[in-house]
Amino acid sequence: IIRINSYRGQTPPGPRPLPFVGSLPHYIKEPREFVRSMPQYGEMSTVYLGRKPIIMLNTVQVTKEALVQEAFSGRPAIPLIEWTTNGLGIIMVTFGHSWRQQRRFALHTLRNFGLGKKSVEDLVIEESRYLISEFLKAEGKSMNPQHALQNATSNIICSIVFGDRFDYDDKRFSYLLKLLNDNLMLAGSAAGQFFNLVPFIKYFPGPHQKVKQIASELDGFIRKQVKEHKETLDPDSPRDFIDAYLLEIEKQKSNDDSTFHEENLVISAADLFQAGTNTTSTTIRWGLIFLIQNPDVQERCHEEIFQVLGYDRLPSMDDRDKLPYTYATVHEIQRYANIVPLGVIHETIRPTKLRGYNIPQGTMILTNLTAIFSNKEHWKHPDSFNPDNFLDENGHFSKSECFIPFSLGPRVCLGETLARTELFLYITSLLQRINLSWPPDPQPLDMDGIMGVFRLPQTFNIICCSRDTKE
Numbered sequence: 426i427i428r429i430n431s432y433r434g435q436t437p438p439g440p441r442p443l444p445f446v447g448s449l450p451h452y453i454k455e456p457r458e459f460v461r462s463m464p465q466y467g468e469m470s471t472v473y474l475g476r477k478p479i480i481m482l483n484t485v486q487v488t489k490e491a492l493v494q495e496a497f498s499g500r501p502a503i504p505l506i507e508w509t510t511n512g513l514g515i516i517m518v519t520f521g522h523s524w525r526q527q528r529r530f531a532l533h534t535l536r537n538f539g540l541g542k543k544s545v546e547d548l549v550i551e552e553s554r555y556l557i558s559e560f561l562k563a564e565g566k567s568m569n570p571q572h573a574l575q576n577a578t579s580n581i582i583c584s585i586v587f588g589d590r591f592d593y594d595d596k597r598f599s600y601l602l603k604l605l606n607d608n609l610m611l612a613g614s615a616a617g618q619f620f621n622l623v624p625f626i627k628y629f630p631g632p633h634q635k636v637k638q639i640a641s642e643l644d645g646f647i648r649k650q651v652k653e654h655k656e657t658l659d660p661d662s663p664r665d666f667i668d669a670y671l672l673e674i675e676k677q678k679s680n681d682d683s684t685f686h687e688e689n690l691v692i693s694a695a696d697l698f699q700a701g702t703n704t705t706s707t708t709i710r711w712g713l714i715f716l717i718q719n720p721d722v723q724e725r726c727h728e729e730i731f732q733v734l735g736y737d738r739l740p741s742m743d744d745r746d747k748l749p750y751t752y753a754t755v756h757e758i759q760r761y762a763n764i765v766p767l768g769v770i771h772e773t774i775r776p777t778k779l780r781g782y783n784i785p786q787g788t789m790i791l792t793n794l795t796a797i798f799s800n801k802e803h804w805k806h807p808d809s810f811n812p813d814n815f816l817d818e819n820g821h822f823s824k825s826e827c828f829i830p831f832s833l834g835p836r837v838c839l840g841e842t843l844a845r846t847e848l849f850l851y852i853t854s855l856l857q858r859i860n861l862s863w864p865p866d867p868q869p870l871d872m873d874g875i876m877g878v879f880r881l882p883q884t885f886n887i888i889c890c891s892r893d894t895k896e
């Protein structure tokens with residue numbers, strides 16, 4: 426208590442913490458309200474979700490000022506993640522040599538994927554045909570869109586990393602996607618949080634063992650892929666991320682500084698697979714909810730798409746400028762869905778200063794995207810779903826500086842371009858071909874969603890009807 430009180434004089438203001446647990450009980454009770462109330466303390470606030478202080482950045486200005494700096498680009502060591510990744514990979518590795526090498530290599534491979542082969546855009550256009558036909562298999566019947574969307578988004582990163590897509594009825598792959606969902610729920614659960622407070626429970630049975638088991642199964646799947654790639658590798662013609670990585674291991678063999686080895690390959694590939702699957706599919710799932718709740722927006726998008734593309738030509742990225750209302754709707758879906766409500770946690774890697782406060786090395790930093798996405802001074806309609814938030818008075822698309830769903834600075838989302846391509850092409854092609862509605866007597870949905878690191882919608886069903894014969 427004395428330590429917390431001495432910190433409190435020097436850090437930005439915030440709610441008075443309870444001993445040991447800080448504000449955790451308030452956060453757990455009403456996470457969205459808790460986070461949305463932070464700007465009352467100013468542009469920065471201090472919260473204790475446990476015993477250590479965390480600084481929350483509540484406006485886009487202070488977020489930009491902080492996150493562009495190297496000093497703010499570390500990651501804290503989170504026991505549950507250390508346990509499952511052995512400190513390897515990209516996402517949760519702190520700022521330093523290994524993170525830099527792995528990130529640069531992954532970015533390079535993602536960017537160059539199109540060379541001589543199909544571009545990422547071609548892959549997404551091709552996959553959107555499978556997605557539409559999967560949705561229409563259940564035409565007129567109540568269906569849960571989760572699996573098809575997850576499979577469609579995952580297939581793009583799978584093509585890049587493993588060199589192949591998976592059919593929507595592939596049982597083994599469906600099982601892997603289910604593991605990803607279970608992992609997401611478990612990591613954000615009370616059991617996951619408890620593990621982070623008392624990590625020595627790893628030696629005892631309990632629900633945390635399931636997290637380890639899921640991580641091992643995912644790693645096992647990737648190890649099998651690596652083994653098959655090694656057996657068929659042609660050094661003159663790398664097929665995907667795994668091939669390129671195996672060649673890099675060989676190239677850097679005599680370099681003592683190299684962080685390229687098979688264990689890092691497995692965890693980096695797992696990072697890309699996990700980050701590239703549920704983020705985009707969750708955003709589209711929220712999108713379906715908003716579009717069904719706002720049939721006028723759905724109709725207006727369809728009309729615009731139909732005018733420009735007709736029924737048969739699937740959209741491409743070049744169509745964005747011709748579809749300003751649809752493009753604005755895709756952005757509004759991302760803003761209103763707000764799937765990473767507090768960003769991904771950062772940590773300062775050296776003592777630094779921000780807005781006059783001295784911030785010690787090792788301070789945890791969260792970006793309050795929830796507050797930024799509902800800032801009343803910046804958005805025309807902060808609290809409702811309205812594509813006008815991204816349109817100027819002439820109906821042209823206009824992007825707000827507050828729109829930072831992929832964060833910014835050295836740690837900016839590595840899959841931003843890929844995600845933006847998938848969101849635009851999947852959502853636009855669904856709106857072109859399919860009318861979305863609720864089944865009779867839909868389940869009431871809690872629009873706060875399920876809050877953890879991600880904000881997930883509750884399970885829901887929809888009805889899809891082809892627009893084909895109705896034009």
Ligand code: HEM
Nearest residue numbers: 515516700701704705708769830831832836838839840844
């Ligand atoms: C990191 C958002 C899709 C790969 C992040 C971060 C955010 C984010 C907020 C944290 C940035 C920070 O630490 O400040 C999103 C959203 C997505 C999406 C909203 C989709 C709608 C993807 C995809 C990939 C991906 C498709 C696949 C390649 C990553 C990786 C990182 C990351 C590897 C870690 C970067 C690092 O720590 O250096 N993403 N992401 N993301 N994302 Fe995404």
